[in-house]
Amino acid sequence: MPPLYIITPTYRRPEQLAELTRLGYTLKHVLNLLWLVIEDANKTNPLVAHTLDRIGVPYEYLVAPMPEQYKLTKRAKPRGVSNRNRGLDYLRANATEGVLYFADDDNTYDVNIFEQMRYTKKVSMWPVGLVTKTGVSSPIIREGKLDGYYDGWIGGRKYPVDMAGFAVSVKFLHERPHAKMPFKPGYEEDGFLRSLAPLQNNEIELLADECREILTWHTQTKKNPAALPFNQTRYGNTNLAFIEKLLVRP
C-alpha cells in the first residue's frame, strides 16, 4: 500500500487546537499515512505537539514562516504557501513513493477519497463542495473526458481548482524538481499545477466516481477573537489558572 503524505498548513489562532483535533480524527481512520503539520511560525508550539501526540496519527511537526515581505502587504496574504513548499521540500528529501495531498485544517474529508488518491500516477482530481457561489468546484467530465472546470471564479486560471481537489504522486514530484507553489493569492493551486508541466489533460485521473460524488468540502470555521484578559487575583487559585495556559490571548 503506497504511503499518503498529508501536508497541512496551520497557524496560531484560537481555533487551532480544535481544528487539528477534528482533522486528526479523520486522518486516524486512514492506514499508512504521514501527517506533515507545518506551522507559519518561527518555532514549534508545545501545545500543538501535545495535541498531535494525543490524536495519535503519525506526524512530523515543522515550521515555515511566511517571508517578511508578504506579511507587510495590505492585500490578501499568501497564507500557507511557505508551509506547503516546506512540505514539498520534506518529501523531496525523505520520500520516494506514494502520494501527496494538501489538506487544510478546516476542511472536511470523506475517508474514501484517501483510498482513491493513494494510487495516483501523476495527478488526480475530484470535486470540492462549498467552493464559491456555484457551491462546488469540479472538473467537468463530458463523454468520459476532462472538458474544463466548473468553479465560480475562473480568473484566467488554467487549473481553476481548489486546494482540496487534487493529489500528486511523489514519483512525479521527483520528476519535476522545480515544481513549487507561488506566493500569489488566489493562484496557488494553478501556479503549483502549472509548475508540474508537461502534464496532459488525459494524464489527470478523475476520482470520486468520475467526479459525480462530493467527498471533500471547503468548510470554513468562524474566527474567534482572542480571549478576554484573565483575572489572576480572582481566579489564580482555581482550575482556570490551568485553562489560562491553553487560551490565545491578545
Next chain:
Amino acid sequence: MPPLYIITPTYRRPEQLAELTRLGYTLKHVLNLLWLVIEDANKTNPLVAHTLDRIGVPYEYLVAPMPEQYKLTKRAKPRGVSNRNRGLDYLRANATEGVLYFADDDNTYDVNIFEQMRYTKKVSMWPVGLVTKTGVSSPIIREGKLDGYYDGWIGGRKYPVDMAGFAVSVKFLHERPHAKMPFKPGYEEDGFLRSLAPLQNNEIELLADECREILTWHTQTKKNPAALPFNQTRYGNTNLAFIEKLLVRP
C-alpha cells in the same frame, strides 16, 4: 461498558453533509455508542441517511420539526430544542442505562471526553472552549469544589454552561420524567438542567482533569449561501448533473 447516547440536532443547509461526516469520524473512534441524529424537518432526507450509512457509526435518524409558533418569530429561534426533546423521548422509551450527551454537529470533541462521561452517575460537567468573549465556558473549581461558573454571559442563569459541557445519566433521566429543554433561546441548557432538580452541586461530577483541560470546543462553521442555479442545457450531459442532486439550491 455503559452505552453512550449522542443526541445531535441537525437541519438542512449547504454544510449539513460535511458537518455530519466530520463529526461522525470522531464518534467512530468511540465504542458502544448510539448516535441519535435528529433533523428539524417533517421527513427524513435520503442524502442524510446515505451519509450516515457511509460513515458507519451506529445511528438512529429521526425527525422533529420546530413548532410553527417559533418559526414565525423575528427574534432568535429556539434551534435544536424539538430535536433534543425528541432525543430525550427516544431514550425514555428505548434506553435503561448509560449516558446521554448533546453534541451539535459543528462542534469539536476530543474523544477522551466520551470515555470520561461514560460513567456519569447523575450529571457531569467540564470546560468548553471558544464560548463567548472569555474564550471558554467552565465550572470554577476552588479547593476541589464547584464554586460557580466562568462564562462571558451569565444572564441570570443558575447553570451558565454550554450545550457541549455536560452529560446526564440515563437512569437519572428516568428519575426525572418531566425533565425537558425549554423553547427559550439562550436558556436551553439552564432550563434543562434546572428541570433535573433536585440536583446538588456536590452531585455534579467534574471531568477533564477537574476542569483543567479543554476537551470540547464550540467551533462554528461559516454559513454558505445556496448554490447558484445549475445550467441544465450546458451541463445536463456531464458529471455535474449528478453533483447537482447533492447541492442545496435556493
